[in-house]
Amino acid sequence: MKVEFFEKPGCINNTRQKTLLREAGHEVVAHNLLSEAWTPDRLRPFFGSLPVAEWFNRTAPRVKSGEVVPEQLDETAALAAMVIDPLLIRRPLMAVAGECRVGFDPRAVSAWIGLTPTALQPTLDLERCPKPEVPCASPVPEEG
Numbered sequence: 001m002k003v004e005f006f007e008k009p010g011c012i013n014n015t016r017q018k019t020l021l022r023e024a025g026h027e028v029v030a031h032n033l034l035s036e037a038w039t040p041d042r043l044r045p046f047f048g049s050l051p052v053a054e055w056f057n058r059t060a061p062r063v064k065s066g067e068v069v070p071e072q073l074d075e076t077a078a079l080a081a082m083v084i085d086p087l088l089i090r091r092p093l094m095a096v097a098g099e100c101r102v103g104f105d106p107r108a109v110s111a112w113i114g115l116t117p118t119a120l121q122p123t124l125d126l127e128r129c130p131k132p133e134v135p136c137a138s139p140v141p142e143e144g
Contacts, residue, residue, distance in 0.1 A: 006033040006093035017104045020119040034086045040079035046093045046100040052078045060087045
């Protein structure tokens with residue numbers, strides 16, 4: 001299956017997630033989540049019925065500092081904040097055949113589109129940044 005995969009380039013876990021998808025035979029089309037032209041209407045389908053607080057990247061600098069408190073935002077405010085600051089968006093965002101999802105729980109992804117059995121081994125947390133001291137949630141520096 002073709003997987004549209006919205007990531008933060010250079011994110012260790014996004015790289016691992018793409019590898020697991022490719023190992024399962026999926027075609028991964030990667031997009032830079034930070035440079036997409038997001039609108040609330042375009043972004044909203046990825047979150048489905050998840051509570052608003054689960055839409056957020058918990059390692060985003062503005063969340064970690066307390067400037068943005070996901071539990072205090074309604075849907076409209078959350079989407080507006082994410083459009084302005086895509087680092088707030090939980091990663092990855094994935095779309096397959098018109099169905100959109102957020103996050104990478106291997107069991108949920110496997111049930112949705114299929115992963116290899118080895119991808120379901122509980123060895124790695126594929127959602128949280130493995131090195132919190134490394135700015136996983138910060139933008140990729142521009143070359144220049």
